[in-house]
Amino acid sequence: MPSDTSPAASALPLIDIRGLRSADPAAQRAVADQLRQACLEHGFFYITHHGIDPALIDQVFAASQRFFDLGLDDKLAVDKRLSPCNRGYEPLKAQTLETGAPPDLKESFYIGAEVPADDPRVRAGRFNTGPNQWPATLPDFAPVMNRYYAAALDLGETLVRGLALSLDLPPAHFDAYLDDPSATLRLLHYPPQPANPQPGEKGCGAHTDFGGITLLLQDAAGGLQVWDTRQQCWIDAPPVPGAFVVNIGDLFARWTNDRYVSTLHRVINVSGRERYSVPFFFTGNLQHPVACLPTCLAPGETPKYPVVTVEEHQIACYRRTYG
Template sequence: MKDDAPASALSLPLIDIAGLRGADPAARRAVAAQLRQACEQRGFFYIRNHGIDQALIDQVFAASQRFFDLGMADKLAVDKKLSPCNRGYEPLRAQTLEAGAPPDLKESFYVGAEVAADDPRVLAGRFNTGPNQWPAALPDFQPVMQAYYRAARALGETVVRGLALSLDLPASHFDGYLRDAAATLRLLHYPPQPAQARPGEKGCGEHTDFGGVTLLLQDEAGGLQVWDAQQRCWIDAPPVPGAFVVNIGDLFARWTNDRYVSTLHRVINRSGRERFSVPFFFTGNLLHRVECLPTCLAPGETPRYPAVTVEQHQIECYRRTYG
């Protein structure tokens, strides 16, 4: 386990991605160059001018708080254990992301693409594919989350196309990965860090994310920390108004032969109040084959990882976390 000393004041890059959303090739290349530097050095960065309406973001946080304010009976009525595709409510201390540490001090709610139970993908047993569960006590919850899911997925596609350019590939290179892409929207609620916490207990233990890229919204409580491998310390990633935190996951690190970094991070809610955050995990087409990109191999270098499908990678990552 890493040193738990207070994080330093080092900062993460802040990238304006408006150029990726326009038609000017030079503007897209300029953003791609910033993405490349951030992904190689940090694996974490902020983005602004992302195109998602702040009013929708506010609605997501409000709906999330209303859900977590429900009584336990209402929340357990949509328990993730009732879903064959990992959708719904997950109670406090149900997940342990940091090996050897106490379970994470957080509760959550999982949303994915709405796929009917009789869809061929569900009948074929595709991982984490199927219908969502929705809380009956909150009729406005489903439309807000589905609207945000669509917006975040579109933003994820924009970021992935920018990453293609950053890797000296055509913007369309990952189109097969983006087609019918799976993704998970997760609502998170963190109680304040206990005054008498167990050794190593924290809101979210140190970990790297499983998939391609993560788009994170966080409220004003703070608490997200990112491991700085060069300085050998934790750095704060505080909320920046109007910006998302974005990070590279294990799948994209694997794809780039670790040229792009999947970085350890954790959450310790020392704010003294409730903390809410909303990560969107962009996973990709489950049947897409992932093998080392040609632009990520130096002369004489060999791939560090065998080829794998997105689905095979995700299954193995879930097995490690949930046993």
């Protein structure tokens, strides 16, 4: 585990992704080149002009705060442990992302695609597939989250096609992976960091994300830090108005033979107030095989990892975190 140092000034790139939606191949390529550089160096970057309505983002944060303001009994009525597909509320200190550290000082709520219990995919036991749980006392909660889920899914698909270009592949290379994609929307609430925390205690322990890519909204409190391998220190990833933070997950790193890096990150809420964030974990088609991409092997080089399906990869990652 990297040692704690004073965070350096943020050096994460800011990328305007409008060109990915352009019909001009040169405009698409210009964005793809920036994505490639960011993924090779940091695995983290900001995106602007993402196309998601700021009013919808405001509604998501407001609905999230209303949920976490509920009494514990109301939140536990939709406890994630009641769901066979990992949907619903996860209490404070339920997850430990950093090995050897105390449990994380956060509570959360998990949302996925709405799939009825009698759907063949659910009956087949597809991982993280099934119906959501919704708080009965907040009637506007589900509509807001479903609208945002659809918008974030569309943005994730746009970025994955941009990543294909960045890897010198056709934009449609990942279309089978994007067919019937799995994703998880997670609402997070961090109380202020205690004045006298346990050794190593923090809002979210150092970890890498499991899936393909993560799209993160964060409020003004800050607290996200990213490990900079070159400088060997933590760098801040402060909120940038109107921007998402995006990072490469373990799945995409594996796919690129670790050319694109899945980077350690953590959260320490030293703002003195409540912190809210909204990561969207884009996973992709669960049955899609993940084999080293042809453009990510130098002559004579062999893949570091065996072929797995997206689902097999996700199950292995969850087992590491939750035992």
